[in-house]
Amino acid sequence: MPCPKFLLIVLMLAVSCQSQQSTTPATKSGCLQNLNGQFVLLTDGGGQIVLKGDHDTMFGYTGKQVKVTGTVKPHKKNAKPAEMHVSEVKKLADACQ
Numbered sequence: 001m002p003c004p005k006f007l008l009i010v011l012m013l014a015v016s017c018q019s020q021q022s023t024t025p026a027t028k029s030g031c032l033q034n035l036n037g038q039f040v041l042l043t044d045g046g047g048q049i050v051l052k053g054d055h056d057t058m059f060g061y062t063g064k065q066v067k068v069t070g071t072v073k074p075h076k077k078n079a080k081p082a083e084m085h086v087s088e089v090k091k092l093a094d095a096c097q
Helices: 004-022 055-059
Strands: 024-035 038-043 048-052 065-073 082-093
Touching: 024 048, 024 082, 038 055, 048 065, 055 082
Parallel strands: 048 082
Antiparallel strands: 024 038, 024 065, 038 048, 065 082
């Protein structure tokens, strides 16, 4: 029978690896829009990223070209668009292009 300490170490490593893969730091730019009550970044490549974070901050950037920094949850098989937990928003232009 395997040593309980060994099993505990293996379990801790597996959880650590899984938590590191659950989010990815990223910076994206695009047009910040409020669609159906949720904030969405319409990226230059035509994609959409649902933005999560401080409502009042993001509301002030609605309709502007922005650069957002945060962590992105990876796509699940049937879950689109991606979701980003925003830590910083920077205005690039007063209007979307």
